[in-house]
Amino acid sequence: MSASTGPSRRGLLGTAVAGAVGAGLATAGAATPAFAARAAGGDATGSGERTVALLLFEGFTALDAIGPYEVLCRLPGVRVVTVGAHRAGPVRTDTGELSIVAERAMAEVTSADVLLVPGGVVDAAAADPAVRSWVRRIDRGTTWTASVCTGAMILGAAGLLRGVRATTHWAARKVLEEYGAVVTEQRVVEHGKVITGAGVSAGIDMGLRLASRLAGEEVARAVQLGVEYDPQPPFDSGNAAEADERTKRLALKILNDAMV
Numbered sequence: 001m002s003a004s005t006g007p008s009r010r011g012l013l014g015t016a017v018a019g020a021v022g023a024g025l026a027t028a029g030a031a032t033p034a035f036a037a038r039a040a041g042g043d044a045t046g047s048g049e050r051t052v053a054l055l056l057f058e059g060f061t062a063l064d065a066i067g068p069y070e071v072l073c074r075l076p077g078v079r080v081v082t083v084g085a086h087r088a089g090p091v092r093t094d095t096g097e098l099s100i101v102a103e104r105a106m107a108e109v110t111s112a113d114v115l116l117v118p119g120g121v122v123d124a125a126a127a128d129p130a131v132r133s134w135v136r137r138i139d140r141g142t143t144w145t146a147s148v149c150t151g152a153m154i155l156g157a158a159g160l161l162r163g164v165r166a167t168t169h170w171a172a173r174k175v176l177e178e179y180g181a182v183v184t185e186q187r188v189v190e191h192g193k194v195i196t197g198a199g200v201s202a203g204i205d206m207g208l209r210l211a212s213r214l215a216g217e218e219v220a221r222a223v224q225l226g227v228e229y230d231p232q233p234p235f236d237s238g239n240a241a242e243a244d245e246r247t248k249r250l251a252l253k254i255l256n257d258a259m260v
Helices: 009-022 033-039 062-072 123-127 129-139 151-157 168-177 203-216 217-226 247-257
Strands: 050-056 078-084 091-092 101-102 115-118 142-146 188-191 194-197
Touching: 033 101, 050 062, 050 129, 062 078, 062 101, 062 115, 062 142, 062 203, 078 101, 123 129, 123 142, 123 151, 123 168, 129 151, 142 151, 142 203, 151 168, 188 203, 194 203, 203 217
Parallel strands: 050 078, 050 115, 115 142, 142 194
Antiparallel strands: 091 101, 188 194
């Protein structure tokens, strides 16, 4: 059977959703019109939709952005808008080998319900007055302001983390303290309206926490199952507190060597 005639993932999932609804197995969240329209490939937007502004800057880490995006973009009534620092268009990740398109430039986005800042090579973005000003301006109107990994440095540079409990990548905790944050070693930290995630993959956990705040625990649980987030890593070295020094040094070298 050729690829053009074979069943698509959308078709398979659509059939599964229809079967679940027919059997009375759909959850309250999945039964909403927005969710049903999205599952069928229709328009899931509406007048009451909430906007997540996902900042993209040169040198961001792909999974920092894509991890939470994969969770949040599936929420009923939520729209994720990718925002490029200074301009719309392709934005290079920290490896220089992948680009993600920013739909809009910062100047085009004046408000959002959620601000989401990924990490990566953040030095230039954190030092950029225009980025810091935009982050502060958007934060004034958000319900939630969030970061992943070293994206916390951009929030810190904007003055949003003074006295706030926050987390970041394990190798950057000391730097985060310099911005006045109360740094913790938790994977996800929620303090007031600020939610921060630790390194890279923690963005998925942070995204699920944020999803529960935006759409309720029932929907967040369903999204977790939908993306089959049930991590079972082959090694126990994912926590810096449990990794040996040699592994830590090698990890930092690998990360550094991959960056441009």
